[in-house]
Amino acid sequence: MTAQIIDGKAFAATVREKVAGHVTRLKEENGITPGLAVVLVGEDPASQVYVRSKGKQTVEVGMNSFEHKLDADTSEADLLALVDQLNNDPTVHGILVQLPLPKHLNEDLVINSISPEKDVDGFHISNVGLLGTGQKSMVPCTPLGSLMMLRDHHGSLSGLDAVVIGRSNIVGKPMAQLLLGDSCTVTIAHSRTKDLADVVRRADIVVAAVGRPEMVPGDWIKPGATVIDVGINRIEREGKNVLVGDVDFASAKDVAGAITPVPGGVGPMTIACLLANTVTACCRANGLSEPEGLTA
Ligand code: NDP
Numbered sequence: 001m002t003a004q005i006i007d008g009k010a011f012a013a014t015v016r017e018k019v020a021g022h023v024t025r026l027k028e029e030n031g032i033t034p035g036l037a038v039v040l041v042g043e044d045p046a047s048q049v050y051v052r053s054k055g056k057q058t059v060e061v062g063m064n065s066f067e068h069k070l071d072a073d074t075s076e077a078d079l080l081a082l083v084d085q086l087n088n089d090p091t092v093h094g095i096l097v098q099l100p101l102p103k104h105l106n107e108d109l110v111i112n113s114i115s116p117e118k119d120v121d122g123f124h125i126s127n128v129g130l131l132g133t134g135q136k137s138m139v140p141c142t143p144l145g146s147l148m149m150l151r152d153h154h155g156s157l158s159g160l161d162a163v164v165i166g167r168s169n170i171v172g173k174p175m176a177q178l179l180l181g182d183s184c185t186v187t188i189a190h191s192r193t194k195d196l197a198d199v200v201r202r203a204d205i206v207v208a209a210v211g212r213p214e215m216v217p218g219d220w221i222k223p224g225a226t227v228i229d230v231g232i233n234r235i236e237r238e239g240k241n242v243l244v245g246d247v248d249f250a251s252a253k254d255v256a257g258a259i260t261p262v263p264g265g266v267g268p269m270t271i272a273c274l275l276a277n278t279v280t281a282c283c284r285a286n287g288l289s290e291p292e293g294l295t296a
Helices: 008-029 045-060 076-087 107-111 125-132 141-154 174-180 196-202 267-283
Strands: 036-041 064-068 094-095 161-165 186-188 205-208 228-231 232-235 240-242
Touching: 008 045, 008 141, 008 267, 036 045, 036 076, 036 267, 045 064, 045 240, 045 267, 064 076, 064 267, 076 107, 125 174, 141 174, 141 267, 161 174, 161 196, 174 186, 174 205, 186 196, 186 205
Parallel strands: 036 064, 036 094, 161 186, 161 205, 205 228
Antiparallel strands: 232 240
């Protein structure tokens, strides 16, 4: 058996198309252009690449992109003042502070200073609480993108056994909440889980968000299961620098029913969902009905 490959790149393109359609309508019918502000502190090379990519895609779907680049030694007070300014700017509907921040800045404090309605990363404590209690919130982009692909593949997820490997605040925990919201029976595994292989073998849905290259081999996967590989790991193979996931794709694809590749799976969905969250935030801010299919 060979798994169906879930094409995240193609799926992300359809999400961006939907977003662009909503942006056009917002402009034509309401005279509003959604705006996303991205704040980058310092010169972390990976963060610079992400921020550039976010800005480019924001403009491509017709939204306004506001980039704020601050020096690595920016004080907490100055960063908080900028966030406050963006919170009060009616042309900004989404605010993203690129993580990680330099060590002298308190990430929790900064994230929680963003207005929850504009917190398009979904990391603000209010959004975490709203998601946990099944209320309307801003949902973190990577888990939202993973959920969209699962819903598209399965239709209903109700009653399915799901195992999420990883319990981080940005991926594992919100992913588990979303799956629970769709009535899966959810297990969250982590570094202290006993018999991880047995736990994973029970799952109809496996979401791997660990950060360990090819840690999940094919013989841990229940035949026919759906595998969402969130991991992005850079390794050396045959003298080349390659990207691999947390799942051993080569062996897993022969057992799984469907699997996301790395690259080209979850990765492209993350920025697409950031754009989706921005358009959702814009609609909510203006008391307009939310775009369908772009929220959890
Ligand atoms: P974290 O490092 O914050 O969390 C990793 C989790 O994996 C922890 O909960 C940890 O457990 C668990 N873990 C570590 N080792 C094991 C093990 N041997 N067995 C079982 N569980 C283990 O990572 P993130 O959640 O931020 O990211 C996870 C991966 O997803 C990374 O590869 C990252 O690059 C990628 N990522 C991809 C994104 C995308 O857009 N596709 C976006 C965000 C992340 P414990 O809590 O016990 O330490």
